[in-house]
Amino acid sequence: MTVHEREITELTPAVAESDGGRWLDLLAPRYLVATAMLCLGVALYAFNGFLVSTVMPTTVAELGGEAVISWSLTLFLTASIIAGTSAAMLKERFGARLVLTAAALVFLAGTLLAATATTMAAVLLGRIGQGLGEGVVAAICYALIPEIFPPRLVPKVFGAEALVWALAAFGGPVLAGYLTETISWRAAFFVNVPIIAIFVLMAVTIVPNRQGREVRSTAFPGLRLALLATALVTVLVAGLSGALPQAAVALVVAVLALAGSLHLDRRAKETVLPAGAFSLGSALGLGLWAVLLMSLAQATSSVYLVFSLQNLWHFPPTAAGGMSALMAICWSLTAIGVANLRSDSRKRSMIWIGPLLLVGGLGLLVASLLSGKIALLVVAQVAIGAAFGVSWGYLSQMLMDTAPAHERDKTSTLLPTLQSAGYALGGALAGLTANAAGLAAAKGAEDLRGPLATAFVLAFLWSLPAALVSWRAVRLLRNPRGNAR
Structure with a gap:
């Protein structure tokens, strides 16, 4: 165990409450480059996502391939999740510096392939490359947070990253639209190039490699990852399917493939998931459930x-995008606000208050769809953003700190991967639910209202167990004997 790991493990409540850290500490010479590098890692993912989603219709108009436009996101998410799942093992085997650099270069290769593509197939291959690179970058950046920063600064790191997300939510679509209109959709992909170059330079400069630890030779979990990929692709296909029988078969295949992957991992000598992952008897397992369920919701x-804003309330694209970005802004503002908490009890309270706000926000969102009252939707967006803002940083820190020292990398790298998995699976299941409720056959706004409300009811239902497991995790934290590792 390193000195810093002992610092995390042996942190007493008195120390935690007496020194909450300052925002300016992130800009101190010791942490400035690390803070900038982690924020660049987030920017790489966030801006790229908003840029690509904005330019993809123009890309398809030039290259063709309308039937596979959704696969741009599907393949990216699948590659990202698979790569993120293996990130901890790669970090242990090759060191963080080498893995981060290689992953960034893979992302760069995918970006250049997509930017210079002459067919939609090449764009999709480029998106796979971006997913593979970004999945590892995001996961390793999470793992580096507890290695580089003391616990008192971790919430502020998450606050800074949330601010980057908010900037991307507003600036990404605007920048992509401007570049597409004035130059070309290809220019939006090339925006990533200088970000990658600066990120790699920082990674080579400050990221430790293996820190002198013994490197164990481990077998690559190829079969487990292949089954996981099968599960992800089939459930995403189910969400895109317009025929319920085929979608049902795809879901069954996905469940079987996922169960097989988890079964093999539990029996493996070197597991991909941390011990006790998704256990209902530990704060670690319950916290991971909270991450997944909140993302699903x-x-x-x-x-x-x-889509709802444009078709039910007839918002123009810019106004609809601004309303969507309201959630990201509230996430950032609340994350910055609660990062100054010093009391351990208040920090733990944020972990369950956030999901509770999510329940209320999604309930209001369903009510707004059924009633047609836009004011309810505005309040819902504020509540949902606050839900993630108050809880996400402290939930992530709790999971990093409660994981055994030898499995902290596995836990930390799993967090962004699990979030991506929740978004991918939740989006697919929402699509399946909306289509089953008649979305595809809807002719007008009133016909759309019911199917859309049904999809958001599913989101509301996901939020209920998220609140329950978060509350239970905090209860176990207050009773250490109940927090079995």
Whole structure:
């Protein structure tokens, strides 16, 4: 165990409450480059996502391939989740510096392939490359947070990253639209190039490699990852399917493939998941459930919120995008606000208050769809953003700190991967639910209202167990004997 790991493990409540850290500490010479690098890692993912989603219709108009436009996101998410799942093992085997650099270069290769593509197939291959690179970058950046920063600054790191997300939510679509109109959709992909170059330079400069630890030779979990990929692709296909029988078969295949992957991982000598992952008897397991369920609940908004605003309230695209970005702004503002909490009890309270706000926000969102009252939707967006803002940083820190020292990398790298999985699966299931409720056959706004409300009811239902497991995790934290590792 390193000195810093002992610092995390042996942190007493008195120390935690007496020194909450300052925002300016992130800009101190010791942490400035690390803060900038982690924020660039987030920017790479956030801006790229908003840029690509904005330019993809123009890309398809030039290259063709309308039937596979949704696969741009599907393949990216699948590659990202698979790569993120293996990130901890790669970090242990090759060191963080080498893995981060290689992943960034893979992302760069995918970006250049997509930017210079002459067919939609090449664009999709480029998106796979971006997913593979970004999945590892996001996961390793999470793992580096507890390695580089003391616990008192971790909430502020998450606050800074949330601010980057908010900037991307507003600036990404605007920048992509401007570049597409004045230059070309290809220019939006090339925006990533200088970000990658600066990120790699920082990673080579400050990221430790292996820190002198013994490197164990481990077998690559190829079969487990292949089964996981099968599960992800089939459930995403189910969400895109317009025929319920085929969708049902795809879901069964997905469940069987996922069960097989988890079964093999539990029996493996070197596991991909941390011990006790998704256990209902530990704060670690319950916290991971909270991450997954909150992401599942939010996924419906990422798929159908802008669509609802444009078709039910007749918002123009810019106004609809601004309303969607309101959630990201509230996430950032609340994350910055609660990052100054010093009391351990208040920090733990944020972990369950956030999901409770999510329940209320999604309930208001359903009510707004059924009633047609836009004011309810505005309040819902504020509540949902605050839900993630107050809880996400402290939930992530709790999971990093409660994981055994030798499995902290596995836990930390799993967090962004699990979030991506929740968004992917939640979006697919929301699509399946909306289509089953008659979305595809709807002719007008009133015909759309019911199917869209049904999809958001599913999101509301996902939020209920998220609140329950978060509350239970905090209860176990207050009773250490109940927090079995």
